[in-house]
Amino acid sequence: MSRLIVSSIGPASSVQDSGRPGSQRYGLTPSGAMDRLSLAAANCLVGNALFAAAIEIGPFGASFTAREGAVRIALAGAPRNAEIDGRSVAFDTSTTLNDGETLTLGFARGGAFSYLAIEGGIEGEAMFGSLSVNARAGLGSPYPRPLQAGDELHVATASSAPERRIELPPATGGPIRVIMGPQDEEFDEENKALFLDSEWKISATSDRMGFRLEGPAIKHLHGHNIVSDGTVNGSIQVPGNGAPIVLMPDRGTSGGYPKIATVISADLGRFAQLPAGTGFRFKAVSVAEAQDEARKFAQLLRSLPDRLGSIEGVELNLEALHGANVAGSAVSAVDAGTWHILTDTQSEAEEP
Amino acid sequence: MAATLSPPRLLPSGDAAITVEFSRHIDDAANQRVLALDRALASGPVEGVTETVPTYRSLLVHYDPCQIGFDELGERLLALADRPALPTARARRWRIPATYGGEHGIDLEDVAKALHTTPEDIVARHVAGDYRVAMIGFTPGWSYLSGLDKFLHMPRRQNPRLLTPAGTISIGGVQTGIQCIAGPSGWHLLGRTAVRTYQLHRNPTFLLEPGDRVTFSAVDAKTFAEQDRAAESGEVIAELIES
Numbered sequence: 001m002s003r004l005i006v007s008s009i010g011p012a013s014s015v016q017d018s019g020r021p022g023s024q025r026y027g028l029t030p031s032g033a034m035d036r037l038s039l040a041a042a043n044c045l046v047g048n049a050l051f052a053a054a055i056e057i058g059p060f061g062a063s064f065t066a067r068e069g070a071v072r073i074a075l076a077g078a079p080r081n082a083e084i085d086g087r088s089v090a091f092d093t094s095t096t097l098n099d100g101e102t103l104t105l106g107f108a109r110g111g112a113f114s115y116l117a118i119e120g121g122i123e124g125e126a127m128f129g130s131l132s133v134n135a136r137a138g139l140g141s142p143y144p145r146p147l148q149a150g151d152e153l154h155v156a157t158a159s160s161a162p163e164r165r166i167e168l169p170p171a172t173g174g175p176i177r178v179i180m181g182p183q184d185e186e187f188d189e190e191n192k193a194l195f196l197d198s199e200w201k202i203s204a205t206s207d208r209m210g211f212r213l214e215g216p217a218i219k220h221l222h223g224h225n226i227v228s229d230g231t232v233n234g235s236i237q238v239p240g241n242g243a244p245i246v247l248m249p250d251r252g253t254s255g256g257y258p259k260i261a262t263v264i265s266a267d268l269g270r271f272a273q274l275p276a277g278t279g280f281r282f283k284a285v286s287v288a289e290a291q292d293e294a295r296k297f298a299q300l301l302r303s304l305p306d307r308l309g310s311i312e313g314v315e316l317n318l319e320a321l322h323g324a325n326v327a328g329s330a331v332s333a334v335d336a337g338t339w340h341i342l343t344d345t346q347s348e349a350e351e352p
Numbered sequence: 353m354a355a356t357l358s359p360p361r362l363l364p365s366g367d368a369a370i371t372v373e374f375s376r377h378i379d380d381a382a383n384q385r386v387l388a389l390d391r392a393l394a395s396g397p398v399e400g401v402t403e404t405v406p407t408y409r410s411l412l413v414h415y416d417p418c419q420i421g422f423d424e425l426g427e428r429l430l431a432l433a434d435r436p437a438l439p440t441a442r443a444r445r446w447r448i449p450a451t452y453g454g455e456h457g458i459d460l461e462d463v464a465k466a467l468h469t470t471p472e473d474i475v476a477r478h479v480a481g482d483y484r485v486a487m488i489g490f491t492p493g494w495s496y497l498s499g500l501d502k503f504l505h506m507p508r509r510q511n512p513r514l515l516t517p518a519g520t521i522s523i524g525g526v527q528t529g530i531q532c533i534a535g536p537s538g539w540h541l542l543g544r545t546a547v548r549t550y551q552l553h554r555n556p557t558f559l560l561e562p563g564d565r566v567t568f569s570a571v572d573a574k575t576f577a578e579q580d581r582a583a584e585s586g587e588v589i590a591e592l593i594e595s
Contacts, residue, residue, distance in 0.1 A: 021402065021403060021414070022402075022403050023492075023558070024403055024405045024412075024414075025390075025403065025404060025406060025488060025562060026488050026492060026493060026550065026558040027488045027489045027490055027491050027492045027494050027532075027550070028492045028550075127552065136491060136533065136535065137491070137492045137533065137550075137552075138533075179364050179366055179367060181364050181365070182363035182365050182371040183363075226376070227375075227376065227377060227378050227409050228407055228408065228487070228489060228490075228496075229371060229373075229407045229408075229409065229412065230369075230371065230405040230407055230410070230412025230489070231412075232365050232366050232368065232369045233366075234366050235365065235366070252489065252490045252491065253490065254407055254487065254489030254490055255490075259365070262364070262365055262366035262367075263366065264366060264367050265366060265367055265368050265417075287364045287367055287422045288421075288422070290366070290367035290417075291367045291417040291421055291422065294368065295418050298418050
């Protein structure tokens, strides 16, 4: 058994996995990683289950020291400067932090959340099946709060498995896709158009509960109070001041502001990674289109193990992917529109 | 009464949830239908549905779009909602002790003044209520109760408080509620209960279910303090008087 010591860490960094859905009817929010693809990629690199608990590191810097043995780690998500005692560490690869060595991470560049996965996961007591931190409800393990300097995580000692790299589809820009509703009728056509046609920026006051948006004020037709109803990750509610808030995994499970639209599930991670202050736009899509994207996103997640390569070979084994696809296995192409590779393997027949 | 029910509206909440809306208002009949649909889904699960969240006026149905699409699930939900609500089967009834006024109910005096009556009258009316857990939401265990005496209906505070204590019993609009963990609230604080509607290492973790009936009994501050200590060690303070 090794230990990973948190030597320094900024706010908004916590242990997260896929969260604890299932108790929203009791007011318990699901929590879980802001960017599930990056969490899964980091875990995949160290041989973990895709949604094992890892450290979600917010926009600020952090450093971690291995004690009582080596620790195999992998970084994915928002890129940032990363080094171990002076040697540079690449994202999307695994590496080993030897006993006594310190991993030092800078501020996030071009994103907000990075994921540090540890081979074997993080030892803790699952609550409702999850280690995810939900500080308000006193949940999360090994600490029911964001990480602080001095915290110690009990982790496995690094195995002798070879280091790996993973080939992820290049991230793309493009608008954040939404489905209008469930309360878009609380807004007139002019304000719905204002919502869809304006450039928005994420406010620096955002957190894991919600991302506040800066842009034009959206006006309601009949005032800003509705009888509370349920929320989902990506619900875009418009409070009285007209500045939309996109609800994130630590959201309240119900809310009394009209929800003009909902970010589609396939775009939630990409949305979470928009750095504060960067301009972006929304685009309305149909439920059917969003559900196509959701299925493609699920396929992408399933394909992650097949995207692993040895640390020496930089090429992705495209041939193997093609072969698997032809054979009709779960490994398949990813969305051509969102992820600009492997478009020629896209097969209509795979859609249910 | 069969076949006269108006169908609920199906509103997409993104690509992985449907809001089944029975009303846009706080409406007892709508809430009964929400709870009936919730029970129907619990007793006859639809494949792909991952969880349901009842509220006053709608049932939020989370689902996996890889397993079932919006249209198919929508049809199934409409069919289930078309059945008349059964008389509230096995609704449990709880008696919840609460201490009113003083440091535990800092708005009681102001509420009495605003409604041109005495604090005793406010307490008597609140205790006399026969409530139903219409929904649980916002934060763990925050139980919204329907059935508040019309006399006690009043708008929420102009300035919501950022931190109100665990166990707060409050009123806001046409509702009253039991707040479990400390947090923000714009409602009027009448009192506190030692009952934890959510307590992590207790069985059950969540005490109340949507649809449960609730009455309050007034206790003094000293009793509250004793009950609070017992509750802290995991004792269930609420009394199950009917199940």
